Amino acid sequence: MLQLIVNGIVLGSIIALAAIGLTMVYGVLNFANFSHADFMTFGAYIAFVLNVALGLNIILSFFIAVAIAGALGVFLDFLVWKPMRRKNADLVSLIIISIGLSLIVRNAIIFIWGGSTRNFDLPVQRGIEMLGITITHNQLTGLGTAILFMVLVHFFLKNTKMGKAMRAISDDINLARLSGIDSDKAIIWMWFIGIGLAAVAGILYGLETTIRPNMGWFLILPMFAAVILGGIGNPYGAMVGGMVIGLSQELSMLILPSEYKMGVSLGIMILVLLFKPRGLFGETKA
Amino acid sequence: MIDYLVAISIIVGIFAIFAIGLNLEWGFTGLINFGHVGFLAIGAYTTVLMNLSGAPIWLSMTSGVVLAGFFGLLVGIPTLRLREDYLAIVTIGFSEIVRLFLLNEEWLTRGPMGLFGFDRPFEAMIPFDYNYFLFILVFGSLAVIYLLVEKLVHSPWGRVLKSIREDEDVPAALGKDVFRYKIQALMIGSAIAGLAGAFLAFNMQYISPRNFIPMETFYAWIIVVLGGSARNKGTILGAIIVQSFYTGTRYLQDYVPLASHQMAALRIMVIGLLLVLLMMYKPQGLLGRKEELTLGQ
Structure with a gap:
């Protein structure tokens, strides 16, 4: 039980981190980005190449990979999302494009690195045992890093000019433009931070489990569940939502076979849609 | 050579039927169903399981079709009143749950080992290669479905x-119960x-379960x-292309x-x-009418 709670908190922090970017894009650009989770995988593989093939140390690999993923997010905005905004495209076309991108990213990874699982080059350490449960060093590092990044996001959103601009465009992009906010610039920042955080989550997830082409894709449903639970466009909601989803998935193993973990996300999401479609803290439009 | 063409054509026919279901949902109604394969799986497994437990094949097929439609209703109820992207998210999850169910409930589905040894319609009565009969059956059904869907979409119902x-908002303002129309489209497509x-x-x-991946x-x-x-028509052309x-790239291998x-x-x-390029530059596809399908552009 206690072990499941620990595992749930660790998984929850990863989902939470990845869901921040998903919910920001959802709130600002108003579409469900199905490719978001594959950038988790992308980040993990780039870090893997830097760490294992090029022999860089893991911390350096981590930061470079996150920066590359964030830059790719910005690049795709110029290549795809910005032209579509110019055309005033319907949100359904954006969703279909995002699924196409997801297929491209995931299969490019399979094309280059194959389908087998990979691991970072790290010394194997014994887990810490206490109160009858085991916490691995990777879980502790992962949790610590995830919390650190969530705190950073909080300070960025509350205290910096760009963070405030991002919250403003998420609330109402037209109103934000009228009050003189450069929305294009804020959107670029949003992609960099959102996809960068997804890469952070992907690398941490790869540390705790293994690196494989489907690792992100299998988390897209829990991530959407976290976003919807927390209210679309609300980064704090996504963090809480991620924790709730992570914990419920792990604790569900007390009553359900572990194969159906994913069903828990779907179940929670359906309950939210039926009874509280704006999410727990929803302020945005449903 | 003829046998080979027949075998390939059967696959084209099956995919054309499958895709016409999606076209009714997405093309005509604008519903984003990312879990269409879940309904394919329900149809296939229901048909096979019913038949293996003794039901005649026609009854089994009908049950598969009805059950797939019923699951369309179940998926539609929590999602179709809300914004359109919720359907996309829920359906993709639904289809994965269906696949996980088939994979893990071995008492019912034999899990990854799969199912075989079931009847096929009129198999005992066909004196020639069964594939030729299946070809006729699939394309006969495709023709019927094509005509039915065409009739439906050109009816007042289809215009809604x-x-x-x-x-x-427009049909809603005219007093149409938008939710009901969407549910019906999703049920028929499913x-x-x-x-x-089947x-x-x-x-x-x-x-x-391997046949039913996302x-x-x-x-x-x-x-x-x-x-x-x-x-x-475009859907059938799309299935052929x-x-x-798919076949061409396998030879290229x-x-x-x-x-x-x-x-x-x-x-x-x-x-x-x-998919990306089409949605960006030619959302109406090869045969679509640009002035009809606007997608806000």
Whole structure:
């Protein structure tokens, strides 16, 4: 039980981190980005190449990979999302494009690195045992890093000019433009931070489990569940939502076979849609 | 050679039926169903399981179609009153749950080992190669479904669907119960997918959860979008092109220095790229009418 709670908190922090970017894009650009989770995988593989093939140390690999993923997010905005905004495209076309991108990213990874699982080059350490449960060093590092990044996001959103601009465009992009906010610039920042955080989550997830082409894709449903639970466009909601989803998935193993973990996300999401479609803290439009 | 063409055509026919179901949902009504393969699986497994437990094959097929339609209703209820992207998220999860169920409930489905040894319609009575009969059956059904869907979408009911796709506030303002129309479209589309599932089982004589991975849904998507959303003729053309592409690239395998998993990945990358480019530059596809399908552009 206690072990499941620990595992749930660790998984929850990863989902939470990845869901921040998903919910920001959802709130600002108003579409469900199905490719978001594959950038988790992308980040993990780039870090893997830097760490294992090029022999860089893991911390350096981590930061470079996150920066590359964030830059790719910005690049795709110029290549795809910005032209579509110019055309005033319907949100359904954006969703279909995002699924196409997801297929491209995931299969490019399979094309280059194959389908087998990979691991970072790290010394194997014994887990810490206490109160009858085991916490691995990777879980502790992962949790610590995830919390650190969530705190950073909080300070960025509350205290910096760009963070405030991002919250403003998420609330109402037209109103934000009228009050003189450069929305294009804020959107670029949003992609960099959102996809960068997804890469952070992907690398941490790869540390705790293994690196494989489907690792992100299998988390897209829990991530959407976290976003919807927390209210679309609300980064704090996504963090809480991620924790709730992570914990419920792990604790569900007390009553359900572990194969159906994913069903828990779907179940929670359906309950939210039926009874509280704006999410727990929803302020945005449903 | 003829046998081979017949075998390939059967697959084209099955995918065309499957994709026409999606076209009714997406092309005509604007519903984003990313879990279409779940309904294919329900149709296939229901048909096979009913038959294996003694039901006649026609009754089994009908049950598969009805059950697939019923699950369309179940999925639609929590999602179709809300914004359109919720359907996309929930359906993709639904189809994965269906696959996990088939994979893990071995008492019912034999899990990864799959099911075989079931009847096929009139199999005992056909004096010639059964594939020729299956060809006729699949294309006969495709023709019937094509005509039925065409009739439906040109009826007053179908015009409401298209108006929902373009702007659902308009039919709502005219007093139409938009939710009911959407549910009906999703149920019919899912039932059509269920029928395609039964044919898939007949064609392979064996089904396993591996046949129902999420990618199958996106094959249907590229068929519909490439052919031209809201054009059933286009969907059939799309099925022919996509199957030719699939078969062609398998032959190409012998001539390029790529491992088979790389070829498979490359194939899906091409499909993903095509989906992106079509939605960006030619959302009406090959045969669609630009002035009709606006998608806000």
